[in-house]
Amino acid sequence: MCGIVGYIGPRDAVSILLGGLERLEYRGYDSAGLAVCHEGRIDIRRCQGKLAGLKELVERQPLAGSPGVGHTRWATHGRPSETNAHPHLSGRVAVVHNGIIENYLELKAELNRAGHEFKSETDTEIIAGLIDYYSGQEMTFEEAVRTALGRVHGAFGLGIIHQDRPDLLVAARRESPLIIGYGEGEIFIASDVPALLEHTRRVSYLDDGEVAFVSPGAVKVMDLDGRVTEKEIHQVQWDPVMAQKAGYKHFMQKEIFEQPRAVIDTFRGRISPEKGEVFLSDLPFSAEDLQGLNKVFIVACGTSYHAGLVGKFMIEELARLPVEVDLGSEFRHRDPIVDGRTLMVMISQSGETTDTLGAMREGRRKNGRTLAICNVVGSSLARGVEGVIYTQAGPEIGVASTKAFTTQLVCLYLLAMHLAAVRGRLAPEKSRGMIQELLRLPGLLEEVLEQEDRIKEVSRRFGQATNFLYLARGINYPLALEGALKLKEISYIHAEGYPAGEMKHGPIALIDESMPVVVCAPSGRTMEKAIGNIEEVKARMGQVIALTEKDNLLAQNKADEVIFVPKTSEMLMPIVLAVPLQLLAYHIAVLRGTDVDQPRNLAKSVTVE
Numbered sequence: 288m289c290g291i292v293g294y295i296g297p298r299d300a301v302s303i304l305l306g307g308l309e310r311l312e313y314r315g316y317d318s319a320g321l322a323v324c325h326e327g328r329i330d331i332r333r334c335q336g337k338l339a340g341l342k343e344l345v346e347r348q349p350l351a352g353s354p355g356v357g358h359t360r361w362a363t364h365g366r367p368s369e370t371n372a373h374p375h376l377s378g379r380v381a382v383v384h385n386g387i388i389e390n391y392l393e394l395k396a397e398l399n400r401a402g403h404e405f406k407s408e409t410d411t412e413i414i415a416g417l418i419d420y421y422s423g424q425e426m427t428f429e430e431a432v433r434t435a436l437g438r439v440h441g442a443f444g445l446g447i448i449h450q451d452r453p454d455l456l457v458a459a460r461r462e463s464p465l466i467i468g469y470g471e472g473e474i475f476i477a478s479d480v481p482a483l484l485e486h487t488r489r490v491s492y493l494d495d496g497e498v499a500f501v502s503p504g505a506v507k508v509m510d511l512d513g514r515v516t517e518k519e520i521h522q523v524q525w526d527p528v529m530a531q532k533a534g535y536k537h538f539m540q541k542e543i544f545e546q547p548r549a550v551i552d553t554f555r556g557r558i559s560p561e562k563g564e565v566f567l568s569d570l571p572f573s574a575e576d577l578q579g580l581n582k583v584f585i586v587a588c589g590t591s592y593h594a595g596l597v598g599k600f601m602i603e604e605l606a607r608l609p610v611e612v613d614l615g616s617e618f619r620h621r622d623p624i625v626d627g628r629t630l631m632v633m634i635s636q637s638g639e640t641t642d643t644l645g646a647m648r649e650g651r652r653k654n655g656r657t658l659a660i661c662n663v664v665g666s667s668l669a670r671g672v673e674g675v676i677y678t679q680a681g682p683e684i685g686v687a688s689t690k691a692f693t694t695q696l697v698c699l700y701l702l703a704m705h706l707a708a709v710r711g712r713l714a715p716e717k718s719r720g721m722i723q724e725l726l727r728l729p730g731l732l733e734e735v736l737e738q739e740d741r742i743k744e745v746s747r748r749f750g751q752a753t754n755f756l757y758l759a760r761g762i763n764y765p766l767a768l769e770g771a772l773k774l775k776e777i778s779y780i781h782a783e784g785y786p787a788g789e790m791k792h793g794p795i796a797l798i799d800e801s802m803p804v805v806v807c808a809p810s811g812r813t814m815e816k817a818i819g820n821i822e823e824v825k826a827r828m829g830q831v832i833a834l835t836e837k838d839n840l841l842a843q844n845k846a847d848e849v850i851f852v853p854k855t856s857e858m859l860m861p862i863v864l865a866v867p868l869q870l871l872a873y874h875i876a877v878l879r880g881t882d883v884d885q886p887r888n889l890a891k892s893v894t895v896e
Contacts, residue, residue, distance in 0.1 A: 289373070289385040290359040291465065292482050293446040295456040296473025296503045300355030305342060307475070307482035308357045310684075312338050312885065318360045318372035321345075322381040324453040325352030329381045333372040337885075354456040354501075356446035356476075358383035375412040377403070378419035379450040384411035385478055386442035386463040394438065414439065418447065428452050429500055432459070436498065437511045442641070444478055459498040464639045464667060467491050467499055467506055469520060474501045479637075480523055480663070481682050491518035492665040521665060537883045539685035539777070543869050544736055547729035549690040550862070552679040553697045554725055563719035565705045570674040572656065577709045580630050583610040584655070586618050586646040587634035590688040590772065591695060594660075595634055596765035597861045598699035604858070605707035615642035618649065625653035631672075632702070633659045636683060636691035638666025647671055660698045662691055676702060685884045687776045689869050692769065693732075696862045700725065724856045728863075731853045735866040738851065739874075742867060745832060745848045746874035749803045755782040756797065756829075758790060758820055759807035759864075766807055766861050770868035777886050778876040787820040800828040805871070807864050808835045808842045811857045821845045834867055 290311030320333025358373035391410035421431035444463035468475035468483035535541035585595035631650035678694035707713035771784035833846035
């Protein structure tokens with residue numbers, strides 16, 4: 288979950304590393320550091336806290352050189368501190384690391400016996416120690432790296448430099464993302480694309496078990512046994528401007544307002560309004576494959592899990608296939624019933640979520656058919672499944688997911704329509720109507736965004752509350768979970784989301800005059816029951832914030848505050864509801880003065896268990 292950057296080339300590495308770390312700080316901000324080769328030695332600067340502290344340190348204690356590696360840390364082994372900050376130096380070797388080494392205690396004891404003294408509490412220092420140890424055993428540096436990594440159990444994304452090899456930068460990965468960027472006479476490495484975009488859009492992606500030995504003009508990639516592999520170079524379509532705030536106060540706010548565009552990009556080229564058809568050309572499954580399915584598993588974590596819950600309603604209603612939605616962190620720790628007639632749908636913004644990747648591998652081991660809904664081309668998830676539906680959301684920098692969520696819902700809508708059509712469950716006329724509703728969706732999201740000032744007013748009224756309750760029914764109930772999660776993540780207010788029918792089974796005991804209750808009450812088959820829930824809250828002096836249409840006078844008359852949403856089909860309403868819930872959480876967090884883009888204890892991509 289940490290951020291890694293590296294550089295080798297004719298320029299001084301320091302400013303390049305700091306710029307790359309700034310674009311990766313969303314991946315971890317407990318500490319930061321960098322190391323560069325300079326005149327036969329390795330110089331290191333590192334500090335606890337956010338990247339600003341490292342920049343100040345470098346101003347006070349300048350350094351220069353190339354190659355170099357940099358790191359922003361989200362602590363796993365060892366508390367946040369300067370001593371535990373990366374890079375870690377052992378003898379002549381400096382290492383930055385993303386991941387967890389499972390057998391580090393065993394390796395640490397072995398190195399202790401060999402006379403190595405450890406300075407930190409981290410597992411990463413073991414890697415530097417092993418490489419330095421093998422470098423002294425009549426091995427070349429390349430052989431020492433491969434031998435050391437062959438001893439390591441667990442996940443790693445690594446950037447490595449050696450003080451005696453200023454001509455070489457090493458990158459290696461196992462279950463942790465690492466990207467190589469190709470410039471003119473210079474090479475970059477990073478754990479995520481935004482770190483590279485200022486310098487290049489030509490990249491290749493390391494696969495598990497691969498090591499790249501990088502010089503300014505060449506990249507040699509091999510496995511741990513020394514077999515050389517050729518890497519395809521991809522052209523990244525994102526540009527550097529897309530990864531900046533573009534005048535918004537926070538990345539999260541910018542990404543909320545990008546949702547109409549992101550939704551259009553996600554369905555563009557995948558629908559025929561005239562024929563009422565959905566085209567998912569990236570899917571490798573034949574009509575016979577899809578007709579033969581008897582079950583769908585949707586597996587995801589966090590916000591993506593909430594998208595999966597909405598997807599369950601979509602697929603079951605349209606395709607008439609039973610769907611189970613599982614948390615990635617739980618799926619592989621039981622014995623799920625999966626076979627060749629099971630479709631496994633994994634959802635992950637980054638494509639690097641460790642628990643979701645583990646579920647994918649378990650599904651493949653049981654011969655399930657695998658499909659990903661993902662935002663990052665070339666990610667571990669995208670490369671590990673049979674087919675991918677990309678969300679086309681562009682880079683999402685804010686830790687709290689927004690546009691990734693709504694584009695995931697669009698992909699699930701398209702998938703449900705595709706499955707239903709192939710299985711003979713969706714008539715062309717109905718499909719044309721559904722596509723027309725989808726085409727209206729970006730404009731509806733614009734209507735919601737125009738209400739930002741109104742949502743600010745609601746935020747000011749309730750922003751100092753210490754608890755919130757979110758309620759919804761049917762296909763919208765996952766939005767109650769998602770709305771509560773957004774508020775928790777960025778404002779640190781305790782919030783819970785429930786299917787509204789469950790309120791009487793416990794949560795109703797919490798309601799009093801100090802409890803704001805957000806009720807999603809749009810028109811549809813469950814609207815009357817949602818009105819009943821509002822009345823139950825009001826009878827106990829609770830304060831109701833209702834999300835409903837302008838013509839729903841019944842809900843408006845009973846609520847304390849109303850946020851209007853435009854009319855759409857029941858199946859697309861969760862996408863419309865997501866936006867005001869995001870804005871409500873965002874503006875409450877801003878009023879409370881929290882760090883919206885980098886909330887405490889969280890990081891963007893959860894690449895550790």
